[in-house]
Amino acid sequence: MNTVITIGREFGSGGHEIGLKLADALHIPFYDKLLVSMVAEEGEFAQEFLDEMDEKVDIHIAPFLATRSSYSVYQQPMSDRIFFRQAEIIRGLADEGPCVIVGRCADYVLAERKNVLRVFLYGELEDRILRKSKMNELADMEKDSLRKHVQNTDKKRARYYRHYTGLKWGDKENYDLCINTSKTGVDGAVETIKGFINAREAYLAPASES
Amino acid sequence: MNTVITIGREFGSGGHEIGLKLADALHIPFYDKLLVSMVAEEGEFAQEFLDEMDEKVDIHIAPFLATRSSYSVYQQPMSDRIFFRQAEIIRGLADEGPCVIVGRCADYVLAERKNVLRVFLYGELEDRILRKSKMNELADMEKDSLRKHVQNTDKKRARYYRHYTGLKWGDKENYDLCINTSKTGVDGAVETIKGFINAREAYLAPASES
Numbered sequence: 026m027n028t029v030i031t032i033g034r035e036f037g038s039g040g041h042e043i044g045l046k047l048a049d050a051l052h053i054p055f056y057d058k059l060l061v062s063m064v065a066e067e068g069e070f071a072q073e074f075l076d077e078m079d080e081k082v083d084i085h086i087a088p089f090l091a092t093r094s095s096y097s098v099y100q101q102p103m104s105d106r107i108f109f110r111q112a113e114i115i116r117g118l119a120d121e122g123p124c125v126i127v128g129r130c131a132d133y134v135l136a137e138r139k140n141v142l143r144v145f146l147y148g149e150l151e152d153r154i155l156r157k158s159k160m161n162e163l164a165d166m167e168k169d170s171l172r173k174h175v176q177n178t179d180k181k182r183a184r185y186y187r188h189y190t191g192l193k194w195g196d197k198e199n200y201d202l203c204i205n206t207s208k209t210g211v212d213g214a215v216e217t218i219k220g221f222i223n224a225r226e227a228y229l230a231p232a233s234e235s
Numbered sequence: 236m237n238t239v240i241t242i243g244r245e246f247g248s249g250g251h252e253i254g255l256k257l258a259d260a261l262h263i264p265f266y267d268k269l270l271v272s273m274v275a276e277e278g279e280f281a282q283e284f285l286d287e288m289d290e291k292v293d294i295h296i297a298p299f300l301a302t303r304s305s306y307s308v309y310q311q312p313m314s315d316r317i318f319f320r321q322a323e324i325i326r327g328l329a330d331e332g333p334c335v336i337v338g339r340c341a342d343y344v345l346a347e348r349k350n351v352l353r354v355f356l357y358g359e360l361e362d363r364i365l366r367k368s369k370m371n372e373l374a375d376m377e378k379d380s381l382r383k384h385v386q387n388t389d390k391k392r393a394r395y396y397r398h399y400t401g402l403k404w405g406d407k408e409n410y411d412l413c414i415n416t417s418k419t420g421v422d423g424a425v426e427t428i429k430g431f432i433n434a435r436e437a438y439l440a441p442a443s444e445s
Binding site: 210213 | 352355357405406407408410411412413414415418419420422423424426427429430431433434435437438
């Protein structure tokens with residue numbers, strides 16, 4: 026298999042877990058927040074700042090909070106520099122072989138490549154809130170606050186996606202497969218994506234379809 | 236299996252063939268234009284008129300072209316009467332057991348039912364034009380005319396869907412699974428949907444997921 030799978034996802038739809046299980050089942054690397062660390066390792070940006078900026082657009086961050094080198098921040102917003110560096114890393118990873126990449130507009134960055142399958146995961150809002158309420162770090166949050174947190178996170182992701190792609194986040198036209206994970210759960214979504222990858226490979230193989 | 240599968244589809248994405256093969260593989264009934272004949276059999280509307288009106292909204296049709304009974308056309312547009320009668324038939328078919336229903340806003344008509352999976356099929360415009368160019372009845376059409384025909388048919392479907400549901404045709408929020416058939420072909424889409432149905436049933440089964 027030579028397929029790179031990108032996964033966009035609504036907050037709470039299980040994207041991280043689904044991507045991780047898929048990569049595990051296919052024995053290929055998984056990249057999610059790890060991409061942030063890969064940028065950090067280059068030393069231009071502090072890890073804490075990158076964590077704070079992950080999948081966000083913000084041109085109002087005071088540069089002194091962010092930078093180790095300092096000059097060019099006045100020429101290009103910080104979030105743009107992070108995005109473009111991350112995009113280069115994504116292209117490099119896709120060159121290396123099959124993998125699963127979650128978020129970070131990877132579908133857009135790799136859209137022109139023939140071996141890329143772009144997946145988007147979504148779900149009913151109530152299911153996504155319930156899912157997040159079971160997570161350790163959010164277990165103490167009140168239901169109303171959690172609902173707002175889920176909705177705001179989606180808004181930030183949509184803004185980030187719009188900013189860097191000019192396209193509408195979650196619009197099926199930008200993806201090859203969209204799954205409502207409220208209908209499948211995590212394991213069912215993994216199975217559905219695996220089936221889709223197999224279907225794709227059979228379709229590409231010579232004489233697979235009359 | 237007790238699942239009813241509704242399929243919305245862009246023109247030329249293979250929806251008819253995919254629905255037919257899926258129904259065949261699952262040994263369940265398939266309803267597409269057959270629904271039109273089921274309305275016709277009741278004798279209120281002429282078959283030719285129903286064919287002409289299929290998945291269209293048009294309140295400007297001269298009533299004398301259309302009706303066998305004549306009075307109530309002045310109270311309710313003809314296309315609405317056909318739609319609502321068709322929706323009743325769709326609900327009745329879903330009551331009877333598992334089946335595949337293509338088009339006619341069946342996803343919306345059955346949206347509240349737990350055993351319904353709503354699929355939307357789409358594809359790259361060029362692939363869809365190519366697909367249609369191979370069909371007997373359109374084989375003589377010039378490429379530019381065919382392109383317009385494909386685009387106009389999609390526009391009509393979108394208008395029809397918007398009129399009767401108030402929702403955006405093809406918006407993933409209205410479906411549970413959206414597949415770009417340019418990536419899978421007909422057989423691959425059938426396999427992907429079958430995998431999704433299995434995933435759904437495993438998810439619903441007790442103790443299927445921790």
